[in-house]
Amino acid sequence: MLKIGIIGCGYISQKHLDTLLRINRVELAAVSDVQKSKMETAANYYRKAKGHIGSIEYYEDYLDLIQDEEIDIVLIAVISGLHGNIAKQALLAGKHVIVEKPLALSIEEADDIISLSKAKQKKVLVCHQLRYRPVMAKIKQVLKEGHLGDPYLGVASARINRSPEYYAQATWRGSWEHDGGMLINQGIHIVDLLIWLLGDMETVYGEIGAGSLHQKETEDFAAGIINFSNHAKGVIEVNSVTKPSNQGYSLSLFCEKGSLTISGNGLDRLDHCFIENGDLLVEELKTLSSKKNEHFYMYQNFIDCIENDQSDLVMDASEGKRALEAIFAIYQSNNLKNPITMPVTSFSTKEMKQVSVGRKKT
Ligand SMILES: NC(=O)c1ccc[n+]([C@@H]2O[C@H](COP(=O)([O-])OP(=O)(O)OC[C@H]3O[C@@H](n4cnc5c(N)ncnc54)[C@H](O)[C@@H]3O)[C@@H](O)[C@H]2O)c1
16 A cells, blocks of 8 residues: 655645545555644545544654655645655655646756656656546547647637635735746646647747736736647637636647537537547547546556556656746747747746736736
């Protein structure tokens, strides 16, 4: 039985606890949070739901959890600005790591994590769970097998609403140092899917901005254009100021032999799908579009890889770095007013503190 310790017992930790309750190859052995009540709530929830009678350690300092010899896997679910450093510390201590998105807030930290994962021969899973959704895995397979022919254009949208209260609830949100921008927090899943499906990026152009009601440090909206090495183009448009409320996400692909759009608040509606001579595939995609369970599949893949080194981890640290690179390139491009030739070799969201993102109400 593998033992896991959770660092950060806030909102997203609940999703992980619910998944752990359904996985019988891992058990919760420790929790860490700066707020004791949050550790208690998380541990009690797990104990009660699982009927767990083993001990669950509480650590106010996450470094103590990392040093706990009983722990095999460290799950990092704290504020984003701490992900990179905690992941490095955990790998140095010889732990496997599950890190919430984003992997880190700088290219340098992402590279360190990738190197340490190799050097220590420990797995790093980055929680871009949508890659594990059955319909997304099927779209990837359909593209790879050539049923859609050459991809021409992909469009990724996130049109959501995050109120001033959302940012007021937790001060780390909306800061370049602790959260990264809105593209990193809210846009990263749809950006990751787009580049996962379309492949290697050659150049990225982007601009970001903020509305007149802007109250936080980071951007409210962003637009990007990606040129992929297979000649496909990608368009990204993400905003967190959609009135009056969330309109959801959407991902479209336009290819030589077909096109599709998947959208909705939960990205679970196949609005359009056509594949030349592919009626059966279209039916299969329609059936799969409402199926979720991605966290469960993500954990299964991770544990399979720990138990059998030959298995492929769909979302490892190198893959987690790709969405960061795309987004960092949009920020760099915005600052330099030029397209960026990939790869991005150095960038930290802290650099954005010097940048004025747009209008401020006077
Ligand atoms: N994969 C997804 O779909 C998804 C969804 C939501 C959030 N997230 C990610 O999860 C992370 C956490 O987001 P959240 O919404 O749960 O935030 P949150 O504010 O609800 O929870 C963060 C928790 O970390 C704790 N914390 C802060 N500093 C700490 C420290 N030094 N040591 C231990 N604990 C500490 C806080 O007390 C809090 O309980 C973010 O990085 C976010 O991007 C991912």
